[in-house]
Amino acid sequence: MSVETWTIVIVGLSFVAYLYIGWQSRVESSKDFFIAGQGVPSIANGAATAADWMSAASFISMAGLISFLGYDGSIFLMGWTGGYVLLALLLAPYLRKFGKYTVPDFVGDRYYSNIARLVAVIAAIFVSLTYVAGQMRGVGIVFSRFLQVDINTGVIIGMIIVGFFSVLGGMKGITWTQVAQYGVLIVAYLIPAIAIAWFLTGNPIPQLAFTFSNVADKLNQIQLDLGFKQYTEPFVNKTMLDVLFTTIALMVGTAGLPHIIVRFYTVPSVRAARFSAGWALLFIAILYTTAPALSMFARYNLIDSLHNQTVTQVQQLDWATKWEKTKLLSFDDKNKDGRFQLTPKKDTNEINIDRDIIVLSTPEVANLPPWVIGLVAAGGLAAALSTASGLLLVISSSIAHDIYYRIIDSTASEKKRVFVGRIMVGFSLVLAGYFGVNPPGFVSEVVAFAFGLAAASFFPVIFLGIFDKRTNAEGAIAGMLTGLIFTIIYIVSVKFGGVQPWFFGVSPEGIGTLGMIINFIVTLIVSRLTPPPPAEIQALVEDLRTPIIEQ
Numbered sequence: 092m093s094v095e096t097w098t099i100v101i102v103g104l105s106f107v108a109y110l111y112i113g114w115q116s117r118v119e120s121s122k123d124f125f126i127a128g129q130g131v132p133s134i135a136n137g138a139a140t141a142a143d144w145m146s147a148a149s150f151i152s153m154a155g156l157i158s159f160l161g162y163d164g165s166i167f168l169m170g171w172t173g174g175y176v177l178l179a180l181l182l183a184p185y186l187r188k189f190g191k192y193t194v195p196d197f198v199g200d201r202y203y204s205n206i207a208r209l210v211a212v213i214a215a216i217f218v219s220l221t222y223v224a225g226q227m228r229g230v231g232i233v234f235s236r237f238l239q240v241d242i243n244t245g246v247i248i249g250m251i252i253v254g255f256f257s258v259l260g261g262m263k264g265i266t267w268t269q270v271a272q273y274g275v276l277i278v279a280y281l282i283p284a285i286a287i288a289w290f291l292t293g294n295p296i297p298q299l300a301f302t303f304s305n306v307a308d309k310l311n312q313i314q315l316d317l318g319f320k321q322y323t324e325p326f327v328n329k330t331m332l333d334v335l336f337t338t339i340a341l342m343v344g345t346a347g348l349p350h351i352i353v354r355f356y357t358v359p360s361v362r363a364a365r366f367s368a369g370w371a372l373l374f375i376a377i378l379y380t381t382a383p384a385l386s387m388f389a390r391y392n393l394i395d396s397l398h399n400q401t402v403t404q405v406q407q408l409d410w411a412t413k414w415e416k417t418k419l420l421s422f423d424d425k426n427k428d429g430r431f432q433l434t435p436k437k438d439t440n441e442i443n444i445d446r447d448i449i450v451l452s453t454p455e456v457a458n459l460p461p462w463v464i465g466l467v468a469a470g471g472l473a474a475a476l477s478t479a480s481g482l483l484l485v486i487s488s489s490i491a492h493d494i495y496y497r498i499i500d501s502t503a504s505e506k507k508r509v510f511v512g513r514i515m516v517g518f519s520l521v522l523a524g525y526f527g528v529n530p531p532g533f534v535s536e537v538v539a540f541a542f543g544l545a546a547a548s549f550f551p552v553i554f555l556g557i558f559d560k561r562t563n564a565e566g567a568i569a570g571m572l573t574g575l576i577f578t579i580i581y582i583v584s585v586k587f588g589g590v591q592p593w594f595f596g597v598s599p600e601g602i603g604t605l606g607m608i609i610n611f612i613v614t615l616i617v618s619r620l621t622p623p624p625p626a627e628i629q630a631l632v633e634d635l636r637t638p639i640i641e642q
Contacts, residue, residue: 094455097465098237105275105469106252109268109476113255116264124261124509127357131266136363137370139266140354142273144175144345144371145378146222146478147229150276151471155449157386158393161322163329164386170338170542172379174345179368182346183355185557185635187364190356193485194349194549195493201556203628204564205498210571212489214548215349217575219482219489220522222350222541226482227527229475232447235417237468242417246527249472253480254520258513265480266357272473273374279470280378282463283454284385290457291388301384310391317398319435322387329598336601343607344542347549350481353488389453396456397442398433405431410455419445420452479523486522487515540582543603547574551610555618560632562614565621570614578606 092100118124131139149171157164189197195215199208227246234245281297288300300306311321320327326334345351355364396408405411405422414420421443422431431441451471454464491512496503503511548571555562582599584590592598594605623629 092461094461094464095237095239097461098468099465101462101465101469102238102472105271105473108271109252110255112268112271113264116267118261118263118509120505120509123263124512127261127263127266129357129359131357131359131367133358133363133366134370135270136266136354136358136367137372138273138374139269139357140351140367140371141374142269142276142473142477143354143481144171144348144351144478145273145276145375145474147226147471147475149378149382150280150474151229151232151450152225152447154382154386154389155446157383158390158449159446160328161320162325163327163334165383166329166334166338166341168379168382170341171345172375173338174342174542175351175372175375177342178346178348178351179365179372182553182557183352183368184361184364186352186553187355187358188361188635193356193488193493194352194553195489196497197556198552198567199493199497201628201631202552202562202564202567203625204568207552207564207568207571208493208497210568211549211552212493214544214571214575215489216486217579218349218541218544218548219485219519220526221544222348223479223482223519223523224526225541226475226479227523229447229471230479231527232417232419233451233468233471233475236414236419236448236451237465239413243528246524249476249479249527250520250524253476253483254516258516261509261512262353262357262484265484268480269477272477275473276470276477277374277377279466279473280381280385280450283457283459283467284381284388286459286463287388287392287453287457288384291391297381297384297388301387306387306391310387310394313391313394317394317433317435322390330596332595333597333601336597336604338601340543340546340601340603340607343550344544344546344603347545347553348542349489349545349549350478350485352553353481353485385450385453389449389456392453392456393444393449394433397431399430401430410452414448414452417448419448483516483519483523486519487512490515490518540586540599543578543582543600543606544575546603547578547606547610550607551614555611555614557632557635559615559618560629561623562618563621563624566614566616566618569617570610573613574606574610577609578603581606 122128153167195208195211198211230249231242231245234240235242284297285295288297289295291306292300292304294300314322358364358367423441425441433442434440454467495511496508551570552567581602585592586599
């Protein structure tokens with residue numbers, strides 16, 4: 092069977108499984124819809140958290156960015172994994188003990204203010220919409236190449252699938268679908284990595300092949316021969332300060348992501364939250380320790396397959412001609428010598444490769460069997476759809492629970508709250524579809540903006556809400572608004588307004604660190620200049636940090 096046929100079969104079977112799980116998990120109560128009834132086992136929640144967290148950015152785009160950035164691409168590995176550890180150890184157990192449905196719920200009750208709740212809702216929607224843009228772009232890329240449909244059509248198909256199990260089952264449906272999606276995406280990521288490691292080095296374990304083979308030395312020499320810096324040379328594409336700021340932004344942004352935090356509300360107890368965090372870290376590590384190897388092997392194979400090839404030779408590469416149709420791979424014989432050269436200079440480079448196609452094209456470049464290529468496509472879709480569903484529920488719950496129920500109509504029935512939640516999922520799907528058709532950048536770049544916004548808005552008020560009982564509503568509101576507005580203005584002006592990065596060259600992906608620092612400073616100063624929180628709130632914070640002895 093052809094690549095397209097295998098892809099249709101594997102993707103079709105996975106979609107049938109997702110739809111069946113969504114139908115079986117349909118719910119009626121608001122507790123089931125928003126937090127899965129707090130009955131998800133630790134290991135299942137760990138797998139669901141891993142799938143929710145390892146989005147299209149991790150599966151599709153991260154290895155591609157590392158392939159192009161080399162050493163500097165390690166910011167994504169360090170930032171995202173370090174951030175998850177920070178969240179699991181420092182915040183998650185306390186948030187689970189607090190026992191609310193959402194991050195805005197925590198902010199609203201901890202800071203005894205509906206204004207603080209509303210600001211948190213706005214921040215959650217900003218972060219989630221930015222993040223979901225990357226997921227929808229990932230869905231469009233997979234469909235456009237492997238199912239030979241228009242990107243817009245692919246986005247619509249993905250919207251229908253994710254909308255089905257999100258609307259019917261809410262968090263319960265999303266959770267069990269994400270467990271299945273983790274299984275699909277991790278198998279799809281490992282099989283080509285293992286195969287390519289074996290072909291290139293004779294060692295089937297990617298992590299060991301990456302560490303102990305001479306592929307890195309060969310790639311370094313090839314890079315130098317082509318005019319690039321060495322693949323393993325640090326601070327070539329980013330300054331040391333930008334690497335530091337971006338890593339911190341990704342790290343604390345992870346700890347402030349609302350769709351990840353809400354996962355710890357779905358387990359039965361604080362102890363279960365800690366165990367599920369451990370399982371999730373293990374499941375995440377499997378992919379994240381494989382990514383550097385896959386990145387290096389993919390770049391080596393791409394250069395070997397495309398550089399200095401004739402027009403005829405490129406046309407004989409079936410995978411290259413098909414990716415060329417998507418406009419994510421292009422060739423331009425600028426010097427008219429009949430060959431295509433890969434160079435670091437824009438005016439002489441004749442091969443343009445979109446970072447987002449690296450992982451998806453790697454099995455084809457390595458001549459792996461068609462079923463492996465179809466499996467990778469299914470894995471990319473699983474990664475994108477699992478995270479998209481979590482983000483859609485965050486937007487839905489932020490409006491239906493935190494605004495409608497907590498502010499507008501506190502007497503709303505269970506049925507009405509779930510109905511409003513489902514309506515908001517549909518509304519969010521339309522917005523997600525728009526961003527899928529009009530993405531503002533590469534998948535990992537777009538997602539990095541979301542982490543920066545989360546770092547600048549949520550992390551300080553959550554951290555201080557747990558560990559500083561003197562932080563009050565006025566401080567939290569001022570800090571969130573200042574951090575969020577500053578970060579949005581910097582990102583938009585630099586990324587889309589043509590302004591040069593004015594803060595010591597720090598990129599839009601890293602500016603969330605400065606936004607976080609500003610948030611911390613403003614929150615602490617305003618809190619000290621205004622009256623302290625009520626005594627019952629201070630007692631609540633003290634109790635929040637008191638260990639629970641569970642039998």
